[in-house]
Amino acid sequence: MTGVEGYMYPNEIRLYWSVLIVLYPYITGLVAGAFILASLERIFRVEAVKPTYRLALLTAMAFLLDAPLPLLFHLGHPERAWEMYFTPHKTSAMAMFGYVYLWYLMAVLTFEIWLDYRRDIVLRSQQTKGILRVIYKIMTLGSSNISERALNIDERVGWLVTLIGIPSAFLLHGYVGFIFGSLKSNPWWDSPLMPVVFIFSAMVSGIAAVMLFYMLLTKMRHKTIDMRCVDAIAMYMFYIFIIDFSLEMLDLVHRIYEANESFRSLNFLVHTKLYFSQIILQILIGTITPLVLLFITQVVKLPEIARKRMYTVSGILALIGIFAMRWNVVIGGQLFSKSFLGYTSYKIHLVTREGLLVALGLTMLPLIFLWILLKLLPPWEDEGAHAPAAGD
Amino acid sequence: MNGFKDIEHLFRFAGLFVIAILVFLVVRGFIVPKSFGEYGHYRAAAIPQIAALPLHYAGHQACISCHSDIQAVKSKGMHAGVNCEACHGALEKHVLDPINVVPVKLNTAVLCVRCHAASAAKPKSFPQVNAAEHANGIACETCHNPHSPAIDAGGTK
Amino acid sequence: MKTTRRKLLILLPAAAVAWKYVLAGTPEQAPNYTMTDHWWGMLIDISKCIGCGNCVRACQTENDVPDGYFRTWVELYHRSDWHLENPIVISPDGGKEGFPSMKPDPDGEYFFVPKLCNHCADSPCTQVCPVGATFITPDGVVLIDQTYCLGCAYCVQACPYGCRYIHPTKRVADKCTLCYHRITKGLTTACCENCPTGARQLADLKNPNDPIHKFLNTHKVQVLKPQMATGAKVFYNDLDGSVR
Incomplete structure (x- = not known):
């Protein structure tokens, strides 16, 4: 077998979790992070981030719709996936995840978006024509009551849903971390910090994604970027990033200090096969650089254009760094032997079922979902829902 | 309302x-x-x-129920603990259809060294030989009866 | 007398089929098998293993194990002096074709370690299966329902011993069944049947007459990775501390 150094158990030479399993926590992380940003405005009354509230909800939705697809492509028998819902094994974190996902998709996100957009949906169902009209009609669920009292009730129910949504978002992504963190067989994953690290890195990536989308889409619409909003988002991103980085460092320091039986093997791995993706990409480029940039924007009074550029660069680097973190967890956890006596290699193929093309496609797909959602349910306050362009 | x-x-x-x-x-x-x-x-x-999955190895009991003569020789020798199929291969098919499915004659030159080739990794008490020096190309069964391999005073040529 | 019976059987092939069940098979009457009367495990005596690879070949023949994957395999350890932490381990093609001849090393120790599914009583692999496609039977064997398995590979990740793999064509999890189709008919496993030195012994821990009890009560045995607390039921005699 190619790429084996030292001794691997013979069944360990191949990796059973591919790049698609890297994508899956990355995408669910973006969902959870975007939702947390939306809840900042709703629950914590951070008025400054209001311009991104709806965009954050739609971003969360677009990525949530994509999230199970990498899993389905990865399964040996995707046609049996329904078994997760019909006979869920209560001791399996993965089985429970199926329910958490459905709960989050339907009870939280869909409901909240529906409540928030109900007035727009009803108005559009009366103003549009053709197929769009039918779509909006279905979305009203046959009720066109947008009296002040009804909308007021929606507002309060929506607040409650967001309140439930925050722990749900934590649960959604904490569970993904737990899937890895609860395996005693694998010392690279086995850590109670794993779910927490996953949640905080998810928040960083989700916030960064919504911030970038907001700046990009505003530019594309030839409007001015609300700097008060972007400054606030960047500040939150900075603080959460610090917590995320501290947790990751705590995990690292703990491992180095404790130096248990797996340490020599994992240490070697980090200095060889994972050196680029872990040390360079994840820590130096993807974490420390954006943290320094964000720190500068917090302490130095910079002109608007410089801030925008620094936010953009930090956002992109954070997204890369967190993707690298997922990669290092999922792929890194399979590169060493559970005998601690050897290492294998991961070779990604281009056009196989779990290959690079499928992975790229599944990364691009949420952008298409988001584009459709933006067309269907425009989140922009400055455009208004009263006079949508016909055939928008 | x-x-x-x-x-x-x-x-x-x-x-x-x-x-x-x-x-x-x-x-x-x-x-x-x-x-x-x-x-x-x-x-x-x-x-x-x-x-209900199909068997491939019939098991020692199935072999000796017919080949009790071989078992009588084998049970007294050094290979008493070695089951028939360990050398002769999977023979459930032969048990089900003894006439049409006949086991192939074994090549002792290949077979014996699988276990008895000398290696420092093997337990010291296990009989091991360097085949080239030991037999000089002569087939093992010239001197040893595979079913009872020890060459005793009488000699089983 | 004996040869006469043999000839008779050859003359009567139909009778031969019957013979198989009558003679070989008093225990082979599967209906007599009661799951709750058994609790299966295995005993591996390292001091007897010669690394011939017979068990690996037998397993592949009996269970149609795909090339390059292993339900059982044999490792050759070379541990020098006191360096318990970094033994040199090889297992060319799982030991299927045996091992190269080793030169004596006065400063070290060689030994073979056969591995297979430990049929853990508290198995981490069955715990994580999202749909109940892998489970421990009432007689203590960890099995996979391959018509129900999703092929998510979570169980493969959860096994600390590397005993599971995803079958390349069936695309479901696969592993040692402890030859469940044999042991329920009163036969031993393919690997034990074909072990020339008796280094592998199938053990029924619920059967008071099984020789395993005498062995366990008179020897110092160990399971692999006891710190994993999996309730492993494959017991090793003479297991070196360097084995992982």
Whole structure:
């Protein structure tokens, strides 16, 4: 077998979790992070981030719709996936995840978006024509009551849903971390910090994604970027990033200090096969650089254009760094032997079922979902829902 | 009644949920295998299915029920603990159809060294030879009877 | 006398089929098998293993194990002096074709370690299966329902011993069944049947007459990775501390 150094158990030479399993926590992380940003405005009354509230909800939705697809492509028998819902094994974190996902998709996100957009949906169902009209009609669920009292009730129910949504978002992504963190067989994953690290890195990536989308889409619409909003988002991103980085460092320091039986093997791995993706990409480029940039924007009074550029660069680097973190967890956890006596290699193929093309496609797909959602349910306050362009 | 009018749309949404859950429960009732959960959280019918997989090795008892003459020789020698199929291979087919399925004659030059080639990794008490020095190309069974390999005073040529 | 019976059987092939069940098979009457009367495990005596690879070949023949994957395999350890932490281990093609001849090393120790599924009583692999496609039977064997398995590979990740793999064509999890189709018919496993030195012994821990009890009560045995607390039921005699 190619790429084996030292001794691997013979069944360990191949990796059973591919790049698609890297994508899956990355995408669910973006969902959870975007939702947390939306809840900042709703629950914590951070008025400054209001311009991104709806965009954050739609971003969360677009990525949530994509999230199970990498899993389905990865399964040996995707046609049996329904078994997760019909006979869920209560001791399996993965089985429970199926329910958490459905709960989050339907009870939280869909409901909240529906409540928030109900007035727009009803108005559009009366103003549009053709197929769009039918779509909006279905979305009203046959009720066109947008009296002040009804909308007021929606507002309060929506607040409650967001309140439930925050722990749900934590649960959604904490569970993904737990899937890895609860395996005693694998010392690279086995850590109670794993779910927490996953949640905080998810928040960083989700916030960064919504911030970038907001700046990009505003530019594309030839409007001015609300700097008060972007400054606030960047500040939150900075603080959460610090917590995320501290947790990751705590995990690292703990491992180095404790130096248990797996340490020599994992240490070697980090200095060889994972050196680029872990040390360079994840820590130096993807974490420390954006943290320094964000720190500068917090302490130095910079002109608007410089801030925008620094936010953009930090956002992109954070997204890369967190993707690298997922990669290092999922792929890194399979590169060493559970005998601690050897290492294998991961070779990604281009056009196989779990290959690079499928992975790229599944990364691009949420952008298409988001584009459709933006067309269907425009989140922009400055455009208004009263006079949508016909055939928008 | 006026109060209900303004929350009616919420009930419509909840109604969708209830319908979805009902459909789920009905489908679940049909689709979950009947034996699921009989012993635990799995399909109990899988156990007899796995137990019914075909045999390839017939087992020592099946061999000696016919070849008791060989067993009589073997049971007194050093290879008493070695089951027939360990050398002769999987022979369930021969047991089911002894006339048409005949085991191939074994090549002792290949077979014996599988176990008896000298290596420092093997337990010291296990008889090992350097085949080239030991036999000088002469087939093993020239001197040793594979079913009772020790060359005693009488010599089993 | 004996040869006469042999000839008779050859003359009567139909009778031969019957013979198989009558003679070989008093225990082979599967209906007599009661799951709750058994609790299966295995005993591996490292001091007897010669690394011939017979068990690996037998397993592949009996269970149609795909090339390059292993339900059982044999490792050759070379541990020098006191360096318990970094033994040199090889297992060319799982030991299927045996091992190269080793030169004596006065400063070290060689030994073979056969591995297979430990049929853990508290198995981490069955714990994580999202749909109940892998489970421990009432007689203590960890099995996979391959008509129900999703092929998610979570169980493969959860096994600390590397005993599971995803079958390349069936695309479901696969592993040692402890030859469940044999042991329920009163036969031993293919690997034990074909072990020339008796280094592998199938053990029924619920059967008071099984020789395993005498062995366990008179020897110092160990399971692999006891710190994993999996309730492993494959017991090793003479297991070196360097084995992982």
